């Protein structure tokens with residue numbers, strides 16, 4: 001039997017100590033810290049392959065974090081690796097229009113016909129921030145309506161009552177966001193049709209855009225009530241505001257294209273990120289034809305980027321979209337996540353732990369609460385101590401989740417039925433640990 005090298009076994013903690021010395025909180029993105037799971041030193045990850053991720057001590061974990069969403073094909077998919085390597089040898093950034101970025105934009109437009117034009121950027125944050133600038137220019141208005149607990153990146157206006165990692169700072173509003181910026185943002189409860197109607201009745205003439213995740217991934221998974229998105233579409237039309245769908249998590253997650261195509265509600269602008277970059281840094285926005293002419297250099301709305309449309313990201317993104325197109329893994333991902341959901345429900349019932357599970361396709365969240373969970377308030381009502389106990393038991397048994405109760409599990413195309421069995425073999429004990437943690 002292989003023995004662990006005693007030197008190597010200190011690696012996680014040594015790297016973590018060095019990380020804490022040089023980077024605030026030891027991380028470059030707050031949600032990677034263990035603040036959301038009761039503290040501790042996170043394992044330091046050195047590589048991934050398929051559905052697995054490997055820490056600095058050689059310990060292997062089944063990975064349901066998927067880097068917070070991009071890795072729909074799992075880690076180091078051979079087609080993605082080959083495409084990136086091929087392009088890297090040809091130059092990693094060229095500072096001019098490149099054939100791969102043209103093909104990338106065309107592929108996105110083909111998959112999402114409502115995106116009649118595409119502007120590529122480097123992050124989801126930039127996609128949303130830029131789409132809002134465009135909406136304000138198009139309408140000549142200032143106010144943005146968004147929803148409590150959703151996350152749209154870390155631009156100033158989007159850090160008013162935000163979800164995801166930002167929900168752990170005071171009320172989701174970051175220090176350093178000025179009062180003037182806060183006054184330009186209205187935050188409503190998600191899934192509350194009458195709150196939206198009342199707000200738009202009162203302030204509609206000032207509203208540039210209604211911005212929403214059509215399926216939410218940042219207060220854990222939240223699903224829109226039937227008719228809710230159509231209601232937002234009608235309200236936007238009534239007051240002359242733009243409807244913006246932030247599909248950074250959802251696009252290409254449940255189907256070839258956007259969630260919008262299933263909801264039957266078309267926004268004026270879409271924001272994309274995560275999966276479209278195939279694991280490299282990427283984002284995109286686009287939508288209605290007439291809005292294209294407002295963007296520089298055609299128009300007067302400025303937005304730029306040294307790495308926008310980056311050839312490496314284009315190579316990874318195109319390769320990922322091609323594999324998704326050719327293999328259509330969506331039904332399989334949904335079935336595997338369905339097995340996991342059913343198993344978790346059975347185990348929770350037999351342990352006497354109340355849980356609510358929200359799932360769409362391969363994405364879901366288990367909340368330690370009676371539920372149902374329809375909004376940020378419901379998600380926040382879940383038991384923190386139970387999640388912490390559940391999380392650490394799973395980590396110790398080789399199952400890696402994002403370290404927060406407000407994130408999702410992502411079943412990727414690389415997961416197998418065996419992986420689900422292996423996971424369920426660990427979750428029974430994790431739920432028992434949660435049962436003891438009340």
Ligand SMILES: *Cc1c(COP(=O)(O)O)cnc(C)c1O
Pocket residue numbers: 122123124125126128151152153154213217218246247248249273274282283
């Ligand atoms: C992750 C995310 C963003 C931000 O994307 P970054 O690439 O991290 O800047 C924006 N909106 C949603 C819905 C997200 O999930």
